[in-house]
Amino acid sequence: MAVHGLSDRTAIDYWLLEHADIIALIIVAAGFLLRIRAASGTFLNADEALHFSIANQTSLADAYRASLSLAHPPLLIFLLYFWCYIGTSELMLRLPSVIAGTAFCWLSYQWLKKTLGSTAGLIGLVLTSLLLPIVTLSAELRQYSLLLMLMAAATLLLEIAFAKSSAVVMASSSACLWLAMLSHYSGLLFAAAFGVYSLLCLIRVRPAGRLIVTWAAGQLGAVSLVVLLYTTQISQLKDSAMAEHAMTGWLGGSYYESGHNLLAFIFRRSFQVFQFIFGQVAIGDIAELAFLAGAILLLRGKSGRGQSAPSRLLGIFLVLPFAINCALAIMRRYPYGGTRHSVFLAMYAVAGIAFFADSVTRHRTTLALAFATLLVAICYAFGFHAQPYMTREDQSRSRMDDATEFIHSQIPAAEPIFVDQQTGLLLGHYLCRPGGQSRYVWTPEVRTQGEQSGSQLLTVVCDEHKLMMSSALEWMFTDDTFQQSWDDFVAQSGPKPGSKVWIVQAGWRTSRATGIPRLRANISRSDVKTFGHNISAFRLTVAAKAMD
Numbered sequence: 001m002a003v004h005g006l007s008d009r010t011a012i013d014y015w016l017l018e019h020a021d022i023i024a025l026i027i028v029a030a031g032f033l034l035r036i037r038a039a040s041g042t043f044l045n046a047d048e049a050l051h052f053s054i055a056n057q058t059s060l061a062d063a064y065r066a067s068l069s070l071a072h073p074p075l076l077i078f079l080l081y082f083w084c085y086i087g088t089s090e091l092m093l094r095l096p097s098v099i100a101g102t103a104f105c106w107l108s109y110q111w112l113k114k115t116l117g118s119t120a121g122l123i124g125l126v127l128t129s130l131l132l133p134i135v136t137l138s139a140e141l142r143q144y145s146l147l148l149m150l151m152a153a154a155t156l157l158l159e160i161a162f163a164k165s166s167a168v169v170m171a172s173s174s175a176c177l178w179l180a181m182l183s184h185y186s187g188l189l190f191a192a193a194f195g196v197y198s199l200l201c202l203i204r205v206r207p208a209g210r211l212i213v214t215w216a217a218g219q220l221g222a223v224s225l226v227v228l229l230y231t232t233q234i235s236q237l238k239d240s241a242m243a244e245h246a247m248t249g250w251l252g253g254s255y256y257e258s259g260h261n262l263l264a265f266i267f268r269r270s271f272q273v274f275q276f277i278f279g280q281v282a283i284g285d286i287a288e289l290a291f292l293a294g295a296i297l298l299l300r301g302k303s304g305r306g307q308s309a310p311s312r313l314l315g316i317f318l319v320l321p322f323a324i325n326c327a328l329a330i331m332r333r334y335p336y337g338g339t340r341h342s343v344f345l346a347m348y349a350v351a352g353i354a355f356f357a358d359s360v361t362r363h364r365t366t367l368a369l370a371f372a373t374l375l376v377a378i379c380y381a382f383g384f385h386a387q388p389y390m391t392r393e394d395q396s397r398s399r400m401d402d403a404t405e406f407i408h409s410q411i412p413a414a415e416p417i418f419v420d421q422q423t424g425l426l427l428g429h430y431l432c433r434p435g436g437q438s439r440y441v442w443t444p445e446v447r448t449q450g451e452q453s454g455s456q457l458l459t460v461v462c463d464e465h466k467l468m469m470s471s472a473l474e475w476m477f478t479d480d481t482f483q484q485s486w487d488d489f490v491a492q493s494g495p496k497p498g499s500k501v502w503i504v505q506a507g508w509r510t511s512r513a514t515g516i517p518r519l520r521a522n523i524s525r526s527d528v529k530t531f532g533h534n535i536s537a538f539r540l541t542v543a544a545k546a547m548d
Contacts, residue, residue: 008362008363008364009363009364009365010364010366012365012366013363013364013365013366016122016365016366016369017118017119017365020113020118020121020122023122024106024109024121024122024125027105027122027125027126027129027130028102028105028106028109028125028129030129030130031101031102031105031128031129031130031135032098032102034129034130034135035098035101035102035135035138035139036091036098036139038135038136038138038139039090039091039094039095039097039098039139039140040090040091041090041392041396041397042090042392042395042396042397043090043395043396043397043399043400043426043430044090044093044141044426044429045140045390045395045507045508046421046422046423046425046426046507046508047140047141047142048093048094048140048141048142049425049426049428049429050070050425051070051076051077051080051141051142052080052084052088052093052141052429053425053428053429053440054066054067054069054070054077055067055076055077055078055080055081055084056080056081056084056088057081060078060081063077063078063081064077064078068232068233068236071185071237071246072143072183072184072185073143073181073182073183073184073185073187073229073233074182075143075146075179075182075183076142076143076146076183079096079146080093080096080141083096090397093141094139094140094141096145096146097137097138097139097140097141097142097144097145097146098138098139098145100138100145100146100148100149101134101135101137101138101139101145101148101149102129102138103149103152103153104128104138104145104148104149104151104152104347105125105128105129106125107149107152107153107156108124108125108128108148108152108156108347108350108351109121109122109124109125109128110156111152111155111156111159111351112124112125112350112351112354114156114159114160115159115314116314116351116354116355116358117358117363118365119358119363119365119368119369120351120354120355120357120358120368121354122365122368122369122372123353123354123357123358123368123369123371123372124350124351124353124354126369126372126373126376127350127353127354127372127375127376128346128347128350130376131277131278131279131376131379132279132379132380132383133276133277133278133279133343133386134277134343134346137340137343142340143183143184144184144340144343144344146183146184147180147183147184147186147187147190147344148343148344148346148347150176150177150179150180150183150187151176151180151187151190151344151347152347153173153176154173154174154176154177154180154194155173155194155347157169157170157172157173157176158170158173158194158198158201161173161211162201162205162207162211165207165208165211166211167210167211167213167214170211170214170215170218171214171217171218173218174214174215174217174218174219174221174222175218177190177191177194177218177222178218178221178222178225181222181225181226181229182225182229184344185229185234185334186325186334186341186342186343186344187344188226188229189321189324189325189328189334189344190321190344191222191226192320192324193317193320193321193324195219195222196316196320197313197316197317197320198215198219200313200316201313202215204310204313238333245475246335247332250388251335251339251341253269253337254269254329254335254336254337254338254339254341254342255329255332255335255336256329256330256331256332262330265329265330266326266330268337269326269329269336269337269338270288270322270326270337271284271285271288272284272337272338273288273322273336273337273338273342273345273349274287274288274291274349275338276337276338276339276340276342276343276386277343277345277346277349277350278375278379278383279379279383279384279385279386280378280379280382280383280384281384282382283375283378283379286375287349287353287375290352290353290356290357291318291349291352291353291356292352293356294318294351294352294353294354294355294356294357294359295315295318295319295352296315297311297315297355297356297359298311298312298314298315298318298352298355299311299312299315299316299319314351317348318348318351318352319348321344321345321348322345322348325342325345338386339386340386354372357371357372387508388508388509389508390507390508390533390534391533393532394532394533394534394535395534396532399531399532399534399535400426400430400506400531400535402531403430403504403506403531403535403537404427404430404431406529406531406537407427407431407465407504407537408463408465410527410529411465411502411537412500413464413465413466415499415500415501415502415539416466416467416468416493416495416501416502417465417466417467417468417501417502417503417504418468418469418486418489418501418502418503418504419467419468419469419503419504419505420469420474420475420476420477420485420505421469421473421474421475421476422475422476422506422507422508423476423504423505423506423507424442424458424460424467424469425507426506426507427462427467427504427506428440428442428460428462428467431462431463431465431467432460432462432463432467440460440462441460442458442459442460442469443458443459443460444456444457444458444459444471456471456492457469457470457471457489457492457493458470458471458473468489468493470485470488470489470492472488476505476507476508476509477503477505486540489501490542495542496542497542497543498541498542499541499542500539500540500541500542501539501540501541501542502537502538502539502540503537503538503539503540504535504536504537505535505536505537506534506535506536507534508534526538526539526541527539
């Protein structure tokens with residue numbers, strides 16, 4: 001491939017390139033420390049507690065069956081099932097994500113260095129290692145770090161397989177592809193783009209027959225895996241109440257609504273992808289433009305500095321995942337935009353930006369790294385946090401410890417605790433099984449009220465405290481829903497007038513909880529206790545006529 005702009009490089013640029021891998025290791029180490037800090041000292045959020053509770057079963061088969069209730073494939077659950085034998089503290093549970101997120105940074109650097117050159121690789125490494133949204137996701141008990149690591153591994157191994165004409169490496173690439181598909185459903189979108197790109201590379205390279213057969217077997221395995229996932233899980237989830245709630249609720253804006261301006265949707269959601277990745281609106285918009293410029297340069301044949309795939313194929317590979325994700329959002333099959341569900345696009349976004357920065361600085365490594373570092377610094381100084389969000393102080397483990405101690409010491413065992421689903425997950429983890437060692441199960445409690453029967457509440461007893469949650473599994477109490485939830489609870493549990501019930505809320509968006517009872521004249525609130533902005537407890541007195 002042609003090499004441009006070498007005469008513009010200084011002695012410092014050449015020194016940086018000669019020591020690129022050492023510098024890369026330093027950047028990766030800095031990213032690892034950021035992830036360790038983010039993973040330490042905070043209690044699990046409700047999603048993390050849910051993943052742990054699904055994995056914390058008596059057998060691997062039970063863990064798999066429980067995982068079918070999630071909107072994710074089972075790989076993380078399988079990993080957690082065995083990881084729990086090592087430790088169940090917050091840091092230990094998040095450590096696989098930290099390790100995978102750090103490995104993603106290194107693997108994506110190696111891929112960028114191989115295809116676009118060392119300077120582009122270092123630029124991309126600064127972004128993937130240090131950008132706060134990517135660091136944060138890498139420090140949570142979620143599937144995204146695992147997905148990104150496996151995506152980067154599959155892509156890097158594909159380039160090596162073609163370069164060395166190695167069927168063994170090609171098979172390894174396919175194995176990483178399958179695991180990526182098993183880690184998160186956005187892995188299926190990656191698999192589609194990966195399949196097209198690898199086929200185009202296959203046509204260009206025209207490798208030996210054994211490599212073609214190995215590649216075909218890998219693609220056949222990917223198709224078989226899609227069929228398996230669809231029949232065992234996707235078909236049950238796609239029309240479920242969970243999917244409907246996501247499409248009409250917190251992810252509603254990530255799906256196209258018929259009758260709205262289609263171009264406006266594509267434009268707005270595409271920019272929001274970059275705003276989410278960078279955690280800053282203006283820098284995200286600039287990054288989107290830089291990505292588009294980089295992709296156009298590649299599609300026009302402005303070659304990278306590596307020696308594997310030609311630039312036009314790389315350009316197609318960078319643009320195709322965005323097109324697939326956007327098309328599925330238009331068809332209302334998968335969300336697209338400023339949400340973690342589209343974070344798999346970060347690998348492609350960073351690659352396009354890195355190539356553009358390398359080109360516009362005329363391959364001056366010093367300037368390019370300064371540009372990337374400046375972007376990261378601005379994002380830290382003036383960034384925003386994607387919702388839902390808790391501050392580190394409010395999510396500190398000490399807040400949860402204070403809340404559980406309050407429940408143990410100040411709430412009488414005879415007074416039930418009514419919770420929403422996210423609080424039930426958190427109290428189940430920290431109240432019912434301190435340290436996550438024991439298991440708890442929400443069981444239905446059937447009560448007969450007059451001529452009505454069969455009403456159910458989900459209950460669990462923790463240290464003599466009875467937690468009660470509606471079988472409707474309301475994710476969180478809000479001003480709009482709490483009144484009905486309270487009436488249903490009173491009707492189903494049948495407490496005597498004048499008896500006391502505690503409401504505990506913990507997790508995202510719970511600071512409004514103490515204001516909810518003021519909406520009802522027949523609900524008197526007392527003993528309000530807050531633990532930061534995201535945990536609260538207060539006591540309600542059951543009125544003589546709950547429906548007044």
